[in-house]
Amino acid sequence: MSAPHVFDRPLILRRRQRAVGLGAATFLLDRVAEDMADRLAATLRSFSRGVDLGTPGDAIRRALAGHPRLGTLIGVDALADGATAVDGSAAGVAVVADAEILPFADASLDLVVSGLALQAVDDLPGTFAQVRRALRPDGLFLAALLGGATLTELRQSFALAETECEGGLSPRVAPFADIRDIGALLQxxxxxxxxxxxxxVTVRYASPFALFSDLRRMGATNPLVARRRIPLRRATLMRAAEIYAEKFSDPDGRVRATVEIVWLSGWAPHESQQKPLKPGSATHRLADALGTKEISAGEKAGPKRT
Structure with missing residues (x-):
């Protein structure tokens, strides 16, 4: 059974192109790229051939350029100008492909990274499975994507405004995945x-309209297939902004926007990796380690003495 068609992928690409013309807002991507470099630096192994999967722009590739244990990192993007490589002999090579359809042979990569891209794929389990197949044994998948609490303030404000002004709701904010679901999908x-x-991350703005402007400059406005296709009424927009300012402003008048960045990592299985012990194979008692008395399952604790 195919995955439900939730995101308008061609529209997302057009919005990203428009964002470049507006002057892209990259502060979240820059934060993710810096964190990605730190996390990879803590990994004590070398990666000769890696892929940056779908990350808008080149922030991650720039952050990882010159990494002592990283060879070639190829950018893979559905936009031709977003797919470039850094370092190694393949510098300048571009792979133009959608993040949901990986054009790599099985066991051909040592590393796959991705920043703030995979939250907008329809088939996240299928994408994870493709990444897993493309990795060599002991290859690493390291990614960041937006989580379920992202833009909760905006979601609530528009829900109330549309209920008041239009008598019903329309889909406006993407259904981001929950961290527990993502962990289960990796397994x-x-x-x-x-x-x-x-x-x-809590981002503060002078007004809700400053947030709206940043979302356009991120190419992150409504990407849902089920979005309402008629223009948003001005009265509804103004009411949403009023509700946002009333419910989510700080004492200085600035408004808050929550961004939840979910980090995930997983390794392609290899015999050298740590494995859980078999039940009953422990050689030391937990009670001894904690310095307490062990109570069997059928024994009740006695009354506390003073």
């Missing part, structure tokens, strides 16, 4: 040692 795709964690 389902066959990754070993899966890890997920969250970086919650």
């Amino acid at each position: 389902r795709a066959g990754f070993a040692l899966p890890v997920t964690d969250v970086d919650v």
Whole structure:
């Protein structure tokens, strides 16, 4: 069964191109790229051939340029001007491809990274599975994508405004994945040692309209197939801005916008990796390590003495 068609992928590319013309807002991507470099620096192995999958722009490739244990990192993007390589003999090579259809042979890559791109694919389990197949044994998948709490303030403000002004809701903010779901999808795709964690960023703006402007400059306005196709009424927009300012402003009058960045990593299985011990194979008791008395399952704790 095919995945539901949630995101208008051609529209996302047009919005990204428009953002470049407006002067792209890259502060979130820059933050992710810096964090990506730190995380990769903590990994004590070398990667001769890697891919930057779908990341808008080249922030990650610039951040990882000159990494002592990284050879060639090829940019893969559905926009031709976004797919370039850094370092290694393949510098200048471009792979133009959608993040949902990877054009790589099985076990051909040592590393796949991605920044703020995979939250907008329709088939996230399928994409994870393709990445897993493309990695060589002991290859690493390291990515950041937007999580479920992202733009919760905007979601609530538009829901209330549309209910008041138009008598119903329309889809406006993408259904970002939950961190627990992402961890489960990594395991389902066959990754070993899966890890997920969250970086919650609070961005403050002078007004909701400054947030709206940044979303356009990120190419991050409504990408949903099910979006309402008629122009947004001015009255609804103004009411949403009023509600946003009323409910989500700080004492200095600036408004908050939550961005949840979910980090994930997983390794292609390899015999050298750590494996969990078999049940019953422990050689030391937990009670001894904690310095406490062990109570069997059928024994009740006695009354506390003073």
